[in-house]
Amino acid sequence: MRYVDVILPLPLEGTFSYAVDDKKANGIVAGMRLLVPWGKSKTVAALCIRVHDDKPDLDDSKIKEVLDVLDPAPVILPHQYRLWQWIASYYMCTMGEVMNAALPAGLKAETGYRPKTETCVRLAAKYRNEQALHIAIDLLRRMPKQQKVFLAFLQLSHWDVYFENPCEIKELTREELMNATSCSTAIVRQLVVHGFLEAYDREVGRLNHAGQPHPENTKTLNDAQAKAMDAIEAQWKEKNVVLLHGVTSSGKTEIYIHLIEKAIAEGKQVLYLLPEIALTVQMTERLQRVFGSELGIYHSKYSDAERVEIWQKQLSDKPYSVILGARSAVFLPFQRLGLVIIDEEHETSYKQQDPAPRYHARSAAIVMAQMLGAKTLLGSATPCMESYYNAKTGKYGYVPLMQRYQGIELPDIHVVDIKDLRHRKMMSGPFSPQLLSAIREALSQGKQAILFQNRRGFAPMIECKVCGWVPHCKNCDVSLTYHKRLNMLTCHYCGYTQPVPMVCPCCGNPHLSGRGYGTEKIEDQIKEVFPEARVARMDLDTTRTKGAYERIIHDFGAGKTNLLIGTQMISKGLDFDRVAVVGILDADSMLNYPDFRAYEYAFMMMSQVSGRAGRKGKRGLVVLQTRNPLLPVVQQVVSNDYQTFYHDLLAERHLFHYPPFYHLIYIYLKHKQEGIVEAASQQLGAQLRQRFGDRVLGPDKPGVARVQSLSIRKIVLKLENGIARAQTQQSLIALRQQLLNQKGYKALQIYFDVDPM
Numbered sequence: 001m002r003y004v005d006v007i008l009p010l011p012l013e014g015t016f017s018y019a020v021d022d023k024k025a026n027g028i029v030a031g032m033r034l035l036v037p038w039g040k041s042k043t044v045a046a047l048c049i050r051v052h053d054d055k056p057d058l059d060d061s062k063i064k065e066v067l068d069v070l071d072p073a074p075v076i077l078p079h080q081y082r083l084w085q086w087i088a089s090y091y092m093c094t095m096g097e098v099m100n101a102a103l104p105a106g107l108k109a110e111t112g113y114r115p116k117t118e119t120c121v122r123l124a125a126k127y128r129n130e131q132a133l134h135i136a137i138d139l140l141r142r143m144p145k146q147q148k149v150f151l152a153f154l155q156l157s158h159w160d161v162y163f164e165n166p167c168e169i170k171e172l173t174r175e176e177l178m179n180a181t182s183c184s185t186a187i188v189r190q191l192v193v194h195g196f197l198e199a200y201d202r203e204v205g206r207l208n209h210a211g212q213p214h215p216e217n218t219k220t221l222n223d224a225q226a227k228a229m230d231a232i233e234a235q236w237k238e239k240n241v242v243l244l245h246g247v248t249s250s251g252k253t254e255i256y257i258h259l260i261e262k263a264i265a266e267g268k269q270v271l272y273l274l275p276e277i278a279l280t281v282q283m284t285e286r287l288q289r290v291f292g293s294e295l296g297i298y299h300s301k302y303s304d305a306e307r308v309e310i311w312q313k314q315l316s317d318k319p320y321s322v323i324l325g326a327r328s329a330v331f332l333p334f335q336r337l338g339l340v341i342i343d344e345e346h347e348t349s350y351k352q353q354d355p356a357p358r359y360h361a362r363s364a365a366i367v368m369a370q371m372l373g374a375k376t377l378l379g380s381a382t383p384c385m386e387s388y389y390n391a392k393t394g395k396y397g398y399v400p401l402m403q404r405y406q407g408i409e410l411p412d413i414h415v416v417d418i419k420d421l422r423h424r425k426m427m428s429g430p431f432s433p434q435l436l437s438a439i440r441e442a443l444s445q446g447k448q449a450i451l452f453q454n455r456r457g458f459a460p461m462i463e464c465k466v467c468g469w470v471p472h473c474k475n476c477d478v479s480l481t482y483h484k485r486l487n488m489l490t491c492h493y494c495g496y497t498q499p500v501p502m503v504c505p506c507c508g509n510p511h512l513s514g515r516g517y518g519t520e521k522i523e524d525q526i527k528e529v530f531p532e533a534r535v536a537r538m539d540l541d542t543t544r545t546k547g548a549y550e551r552i553i554h555d556f557g558a559g560k561t562n563l564l565i566g567t568q569m570i571s572k573g574l575d576f577d578r579v580a581v582v583g584i585l586d587a588d589s590m591l592n593y594p595d596f597r598a599y600e601y602a603f604m605m606m607s608q609v610s611g612r613a614g615r616k617g618k619r620g621l622v623v624l625q626t627r628n629p630l631l632p633v634v635q636q637v638v639s640n641d642y643q644t645f646y647h648d649l650l651a652e653r654h655l656f657h658y659p660p661f662y663h664l665i666y667i668y669l670k671h672k673q674e675g676i677v678e679a680a681s682q683q684l685g686a687q688l689r690q691r692f693g694d695r696v697l698g699p700d701k702p703g704v705a706r707v708q709s710l711s712i713r714k715i716v717l718k719l720e721n722g723i724a725r726a727q728t729q730q731s732l733i734a735l736r737q738q739l740l741n742q743k744g745y746k747a748l749q750i751y752f753d754v755d756p757m
């Protein structure tokens, strides 16, 4: 007997040992998946990390045996395992949780990965000589239908000429044979049953083949871009990470393309990360035009089978040179990674919120690149505080690119004071007269407009104007959003839905009215003002189906639609030629968000969405509607003054002990009973304060203090840079365990969110 240590795709600490007989053990190496028993009657696919002879310190009866070996070769490479370890330790979760996030479902299934196959037919072995083949044809004389198909088979597969002129025999699928001869499966089956043909299964690739690379489609860089590219390469000589700070439409993507070409020419692989699937549509096209079938795409809108196939391809001897993907692409195997590009590096969607691992793909990618000796390029028009700070303090390289391609000016931003307009009765709906006239002019000139409203649904809230009743989710402490098309009220936290009541359940008033504006209502109202406009809407609700992103983006890009309404999905990265006007309908919803990062997010969001205007030809116009036109952050967006914005914010962050000067860890406690979660969080808070003093804030009720029937408390820990991190994290985990061991706290959930967003 030998032994293996494995990790299980379950949220459990540590590794587990199993016995394996010597014969089986011979075929096992770390990185393969093994089928092992779990609990009383279950089995799971575990990942082997070590084969050894150290008998675990357990009764023989307690040591269970490996049931099956699922892979002929490892499915992860050694550096991937090290990356998983880094993630588990830095983000304070288990290896099982990381494994769960990292492997596509098909590699976690207990059956092992089954590639898609199709049935092929070939000539039976005994007929593969000239004489025998003639006998076969003769034998088939009395079965004319079968004979006809058999002769067609010989022709299609080239056996008919083979003996005169040996050539390559063509592999034929059953489908191809049936199509060519218009015969039924029964006829082919008879040929197989009678021993003329053999049927076998062939693996088929689902991966699409985009054809040869086309280097001639690469655009020539202008002077500013070429200089930026040189600077990036020069700084890589000294630093692993460089930040490219280029204003919107400065042509950062074209620089990436040049860098990717260079990396490929050196035989290296490239990982290109985007924060959102919506952005992969345009980027896929731009990259495919140059890199053809060297480009692989990996994200969660792909079927599991496709993801498994890309994974396998990356392990093979012909991996894709470039992988374009959303955050999970960081988990793919790379054999010779040379370059990582993190586009829109400021985006918070790079951070996974739920479930664990709550990792930031930017950090994980930088760590992976360092492990493999690859260089990293961060790109953004509005770098996040942390990256900009790292660049300014010399940890990262820094390359600015402050002019738009072709020297087009950044858009002209008009701030409109909607409080004043409403006061003077010049505005009643969601659109200011300034915005409407700008849209009217754009449409009349055959141009397009984008309206940005960061709230989906029809009305964020409905209420009874008589008694003030508002519908609430039964599972969460939030009001329900009204979706008009579905005629439903839904909870954006847990998905709970209910029909809209006909009358107020409290007072019987039959007129319930909506308050506030979601994208759906904006769409309805703008159609009323511009009945001739062709309006499209892009938000979570319109992009649930496969291909929805493509359709909306293509139609707008091709001018089939001319007014696009959307949430943050449309705010960044998209490149359209004819957008003359961008309307930011409600800047205040961002500015009033209760979080220390609210201004940072608001600045980025407004600058980014503004950047969609006037990318080709003429300078664009942005109408920014707000009740707070004098706020410095609004003025900084108008003048695109990232520097001042950044310096103001940095001073504040320093004063109040926030990143980039301090690391944050949020500790969440959840339980069905409010009383239990309150008592437990008070106890943990006190213990933490003993150990960490005034670095601890809370416990507090978060903004939404109950989600999915669980009451929540949050404790904030602010750790100064340079504090012994590993030690701190160990004591946090120990404190959690102590608490969970206490009577009555078994069902308590406690988890950590490291570097929360």
Ligand SMILES: Nc1ncnc2c1ncn2[C@@H]1O[C@H](COP(=O)(O)OP(=O)(O)OP(=O)(O)O)[C@@H](O)[C@H]1O
Residues within 6 Å of the ligand: 219, 220, 221, 222, 225, 246, 247, 248, 249, 250, 251, 252, 253, 254, 380, 381, 405, 572, 573, 574, 575, 611, 615
């Ligand atoms: N050197 C070039 N030659 C031809 N076209 C270019 C060149 N550089 C940029 N462009 C074009 O200008 C437009 C804007 O460039 P790109 O999308 O790369 O900007 P970006 O900096 O990535 O913008 P954002 O930050 O808004 O995503 C694109 O349509 C791009 O094809």
Ligand SMILES: [Zn+2]
Residues within 6 Å of the ligand: 473, 474, 475, 476, 491, 492, 493, 494, 495, 496, 708
């Ligand atoms: Zn809910």
